[in-house]
Amino acid sequence: MSVQAEDHRRFARFRPPQAGEGGTMSLVDHFRELRYRLVVSILAIVVTSSVAFVFYRPLVQLVMWPYQLASEAIKAKNPTAQLQVVNTGVVAPFLLNLRIAMVAGLIAACPIWLYEIWAFIVPGLLDKEKKWAIRFVGASVPLFLLGAGLGYWVLPKGISMMLNFTPHGMGITNLLDMNAFLALELRIILLFGVCFLLPVFLVLLNLVHVVSSSQLAAARKWAIFGFFVIGAFANPSGDPISMCALAVPMALMYVIAEFICRANEKRHPVDEFGIDRDEFNIKVD
Known part of the structure; x- marks a missing residue:
C-alpha cells in the first residue's frame, strides 16, 4: 500500500462520506455526514467564541446598546423613571461574558455553519445543481446578517414601549437582569436572521x-x-x-x-x- 493511500485511509474518518451516483447515500452514511457537519460547525463556533471572549468589554457595550437607547428615550419623557441593571451571583459576571462571547461566536461563524447546512443537502442534488449551493451560501450569509442587524435595530423600540407601561410617580424601579435581557436579545436577533x-x-x-x-x-x-x-x-x-x-x-x-x-x-x-x-x-x- 502506498504512503498516499495509507494517509487517505488514516484520515478517512475525518472526512464526510462520499455520496454515490445521483447523490444516493445509506442511512448510516447520512448519520456520519450529519455528525461531521455538526462537529465542524461546533468547532467553528468554539474558535470564534474564544476569540470573542478576549474582546468581551466592547461586546458587553454592544449588547447593552439597545437597552441604553431605550432607557434614554424613557427618561426623556419621564425624568423620574427608575431603571437599574442587575447581575446577581458571584459567578454571574463570568457566565454573562461567556454567553456574550458564544453569541458573538455564533454570529461570526455563520458563514461556516450555513455552508455546512447546505453541504448536508448537496449530496441529494444533481451534479449540475451543486454549483447553486455555493451561490445559496453566498446569498444566505448577507441575508442572515441583514436580518440579525434589523432585529438588533428594532429591539430598543420594543424595550422602550414595554417599560413605558410602568406607572409613573409610584416609586417603582425596573430591574433588568442581564442574563434575561441577553436571552431576549439573542431570540430576536436569531429569529430575524433565520426569517431572512x-x-x-x-x-x-x-x-x-x-x-x-x-x-x-x-x-x-x-x-x-x-x-x-x-x-x-x-x-x-x-x-x-x-x-x-x-x-x-x-x-x-x-x-x-x-x-x-x-x-x-x-x-x-x-x-x-x-x-x-x-x-x-x-x-x-
Missing part, C-alpha cells in the same frame, strides 16, 4: 422540485398573513412599526423568491412528476 433566509430556502426547494412557483403563488396571501402573525409575536412590543419591520421584508422576499422560481422553471421545464424535460430530452406536446 426564507427566499434562499424556497428557491432551494424549487431547485430540487419540492415546490413550484404556481404553488408559491397560490399560497402567497396566506404566507403574507402568516408573516404578519410572526411579526406580531416575534417582537417584544406590539407596535405596528416593529411588526412590519419583520413582516414586510419577509413578504417582499417571498415574492422575489417566487419570481426566481418561475424564471428557473422557464429555463428548466419540469413536468407534473418532477422530471426535468431538458435533462432527459422528453418532448411534451
Whole structure:
C-alpha cells in the first residue's frame, strides 16, 4: 500500500462520506455526514467564541446598546423613571461574558455553519445543481446578517414601549437582569436572521422540485398573513412599526423568491412528476 493511500485511509474518518451516483447515500452514511457537519460547525463556533471572549468589554457595550437607547428615550419623557441593571451571583459576571462571547461566536461563524447546512443537502442534488449551493451560501450569509442587524435595530423600540407601561410617580424601579435581557436579545436577533433566509430556502426547494412557483403563488396571501402573525409575536412590543419591520421584508422576499422560481422553471421545464424535460430530452406536446 502506498504512503498516499495509507494517509487517505488514516484520515478517512475525518472526512464526510462520499455520496454515490445521483447523490444516493445509506442511512448510516447520512448519520456520519450529519455528525461531521455538526462537529465542524461546533468547532467553528468554539474558535470564534474564544476569540470573542478576549474582546468581551466592547461586546458587553454592544449588547447593552439597545437597552441604553431605550432607557434614554424613557427618561426623556419621564425624568423620574427608575431603571437599574442587575447581575446577581458571584459567578454571574463570568457566565454573562461567556454567553456574550458564544453569541458573538455564533454570529461570526455563520458563514461556516450555513455552508455546512447546505453541504448536508448537496449530496441529494444533481451534479449540475451543486454549483447553486455555493451561490445559496453566498446569498444566505448577507441575508442572515441583514436580518440579525434589523432585529438588533428594532429591539430598543420594543424595550422602550414595554417599560413605558410602568406607572409613573409610584416609586417603582425596573430591574433588568442581564442574563434575561441577553436571552431576549439573542431570540430576536436569531429569529430575524433565520426569517431572512426564507427566499434562499424556497428557491432551494424549487431547485430540487419540492415546490413550484404556481404553488408559491397560490399560497402567497396566506404566507403574507402568516408573516404578519410572526411579526406580531416575534417582537417584544406590539407596535405596528416593529411588526412590519419583520413582516414586510419577509413578504417582499417571498415574492422575489417566487419570481426566481418561475424564471428557473422557464429555463428548466419540469413536468407534473418532477422530471426535468431538458435533462432527459422528453418532448411534451
